[in-house]
Amino acid sequence: MQPHLNITEPSRAAATASSLKMEVRHLSVTYKTSRAVKAIDLPVYENRVLAIIGPSGCGKSTLLRALNRMNDLIPGARVEGEVLLDGENIYAPGQDVVDIRRRVGMVFQRPNPFPMSVYDNVAFGPRLLGLRKKSVLDEIVEQSLRSAALWEQVKDHLGQSGMALSGGQQQRLCIARTIAMEPEVILMDEPTSALDPMATLTIEDLIQRLKENYTIVIVTHNMQQAARISDFTAFLNMDSDRAGYLVEFGPTVDVFTNPKEKLTEDYITGRFG
Amino acid sequence: MSQSIYEHIDLRRHYRRRQRTNRIMLALTGLTVAVAVVPLVWITVYVLLQGGKYLTPDFFIHLPAPMGVAGGGVLHAIEGSAVMVLLASAIAIPLALLAAFYLLARPNTGLAHTLRFSTDMLAGTPSIVIGLFGYAVIVTVQKHFSAFAGGMVLAIIMLPVVLRSAEEMLKLVPPELREGALAMGAPEWLAALKVVLPAAAEGIITGVMLGIARAVGETAPLLFTALGNDHYEIGKIISAGLRYHQSPGKILGTIFAQPADALPLTLWKYAQQPYQERVHQAWAVAFVLMLFVLGLNIAARAWLAYRRRKMFTS
Numbered sequence: 001m002q003p004h005l006n007i008t009e010p011s012r013a014a015a016t017a018s019s020l021k022m023e024v025r026h027l028s029v030t031y032k033t034s035r036a037v038k039a040i041d042l043p044v045y046e047n048r049v050l051a052i053i054g055p056s057g058c059g060k061s062t063l064l065r066a067l068n069r070m071n072d073l074i075p076g077a078r079v080e081g082e083v084l085l086d087g088e089n090i091y092a093p094g095q096d097v098v099d100i101r102r103r104v105g106m107v108f109q110r111p112n113p114f115p116m117s118v119y120d121n122v123a124f125g126p127r128l129l130g131l132r133k134k135s136v137l138d139e140i141v142e143q144s145l146r147s148a149a150l151w152e153q154v155k156d157h158l159g160q161s162g163m164a165l166s167g168g169q170q171q172r173l174c175i176a177r178t179i180a181m182e183p184e185v186i187l188m189d190e191p192t193s194a195l196d197p198m199a200t201l202t203i204e205d206l207i208q209r210l211k212e213n214y215t216i217v218i219v220t221h222n223m224q225q226a227a228r229i230s231d232f233t234a235f236l237n238m239d240s241d242r243a244g245y246l247v248e249f250g251p252t253v254d255v256f257t258n259p260k261e262k263l264t265e266d267y268i269t270g271r272f273g
Numbered sequence: 274m275s276q277s278i279y280e281h282i283d284l285r286r287h288y289r290r291r292q293r294t295n296r297i298m299l300a301l302t303g304l305t306v307a308v309a310v311v312p313l314v315w316i317t318v319y320v321l322l323q324g325g326k327y328l329t330p331d332f333f334i335h336l337p338a339p340m341g342v343a344g345g346g347v348l349h350a351i352e353g354s355a356v357m358v359l360l361a362s363a364i365a366i367p368l369a370l371l372a373a374f375y376l377l378a379r380p381n382t383g384l385a386h387t388l389r390f391s392t393d394m395l396a397g398t399p400s401i402v403i404g405l406f407g408y409a410v411i412v413t414v415q416k417h418f419s420a421f422a423g424g425m426v427l428a429i430i431m432l433p434v435v436l437r438s439a440e441e442m443l444k445l446v447p448p449e450l451r452e453g454a455l456a457m458g459a460p461e462w463l464a465a466l467k468v469v470l471p472a473a474a475e476g477i478i479t480g481v482m483l484g485i486a487r488a489v490g491e492t493a494p495l496l497f498t499a500l501g502n503d504h505y506e507i508g509k510i511i512s513a514g515l516r517y518h519q520s521p522g523k524i525l526g527t528i529f530a531q532p533a534d535a536l537p538l539t540l541w542k543y544a545q546q547p548y549q550e551r552v553h554q555a556w557a558v559a560f561v562l563m564l565f566v567l568g569l570n571i572a573a574r575a576w577l578a579y580r581r582r583k584m585f586t587s
Contacts, residue, residue: 096288096292098288098291099284099288126278126282129278129282129284129287130282130287130290131278131281131282133281136276136278136281139276140276140278143276180278181278182277182278182279
């Protein structure tokens with residue numbers, strides 16, 4: 001039985017003709033003793049949404065976190081291979097990890113607004129970069145909240161705590177906080193898995209609009225979501241040595257309707273995973 | 274985007290400043306770590322060197338020799354410490370754990386608030402005051418000093434340490450775990466014992482170790498309760514009891530009824546005596562005390578590591 005997938009034709013057109021923003025080259029990440037992902041090659045196209053799908057434990061999050069060096073924070077994690085951002089390896093010696101994370105922002109699975117006001121949450125990044133001017137900050141905050149489709153709901157209570165918002169609003173606040181830094185790439189680690197269907201829909205709409213200005217990489221457990229919002233899909237699977245590897249990559253419409261690999265077909269039709 | 278933050282920021286200059294600040298702060302934290310480690314290493318090494326010199330097998334198996342006579346040991350203090358800390362642990366640990374479970378299950382009742390507040394007060398009470406309390410309610414009533422009185426005041430000192438750390442550790446266990454057990458129809462006590470306690474075991478044991486270490490190192494409260502006893506020897510109490518055909522209960526009673534010595538108490542007494550051997554033995558006692566606390570910690574950690582391996586490997 002084929003599950004119902006919403007795949008529209010424009011996404012095939014969107015999938016083509018775009019320049020390379022990031023490129024993963026033969027990437028392996030090892031935690032203390034076990035390999036999490038191995039030998040991954042993956043292009044990330046500019047102003048497109050790339051979805052990373054695959055069963056639990058296949059290293060989707062590890063791969064995502066390798067794109068802005070968040071794995072640096074995990075003791076014992078070792079990275080081999082290269083991740084290019086505009087042609088430059090972000091793991092090269094002398095690269096400033098702070099600058100990389102400014103250019104490659106991240107939104108997490110559980111909304112994690114900081115324990116401060118909505119305004120301060122969004123202004124956090126610009127202030128971190130030394131921006132102090134109230135008038136500029138005001139404008140940045142408004143712009144970012146508008147882009148995150150949250151402005152109308154919070155404009156009258158910018159002083160209230162970010163943690164007082166609903167789950168969906170919190171996640172949009174986190175997105176606003178991320179885009180206030182004007183990153184080039186936004187990484188999203190299952191951004192809707194803690195949200196209800198309505199909030200999920202809002203975020204998905206938002207992602208569709210955000211790709212006009214940003215390159216987006218999203219990890220998702222939800223295959224319909226990947227089919228709905230992404231232009232490209234990478235399917236990861238866990239090998240017998242428990243390390244994740246790339247099974248298939250391609251335009252989403254191809255991966256979902258005409259997969260090259262049997263394994264991909266089995267996974268997207270729900271036969272395993 | 275109409276307004277870009279990068280029109281208003283000199284990124285390169287900002288990064289330079291950040292890197293500079295970063296380097297300075299990193300150097301400062303490194304320095305403070307060194308400063309914090311120095312006294313710890315110093316004390317440990319100094320005591321181990323000083324005490325190790327005077328350590329002999331006799332030290333562990335003999336009672337003290339008369340003043341001015343060479344040789345002799347601190348068996349009385351080792352046994353006294355063991356008896357009193359065991360009694361204190363047997364009383365304080367179950368009490369503290371049960372109370373911690375109460376705080377977890379009913380965190381906002383008046384009783385819980387009272388318990389938390391009084392525990393904090395107790396933890397902050399100078400131990401000599403607790404010793405005086407033991408003197409007033411146990412020693413003056415029984416009309417004699419005893420290992421029992423010493424064990425009781427040590428229990429009072431252990432209680433708040435174990436209770437508060439156990440509560441904190443139990444709070445860290447995800448509530449879903451407890452609810453999961455309750456949802457399967459487990460009674461509350463079984464959920465606590467079989468599911469929540471094992472999940473928090475690691476932290477709780479650390480708290481218990483801290484409590485024991487605290488109790489074994491206390492001197493002041495024992496001055497009023499156990500007093501000190503150069504002739505405290507369990508072996509002798511038992512053999513005398515057997516000779517007179519006393520019941521085990523009666524023998525146990527005698528063990529607790531006698532005044533007793535303890536390692537820190539002996540250390541304190543010996544260190545101020547004019548005899549060279551006694552001062553040397555005081556260092557040796559310090560060595561044994563440190564070794565005991567260290568050994569307890571290592572044993573607990575080894576056991577926890579073993580347990581974790583068993584739980585997470587097939």
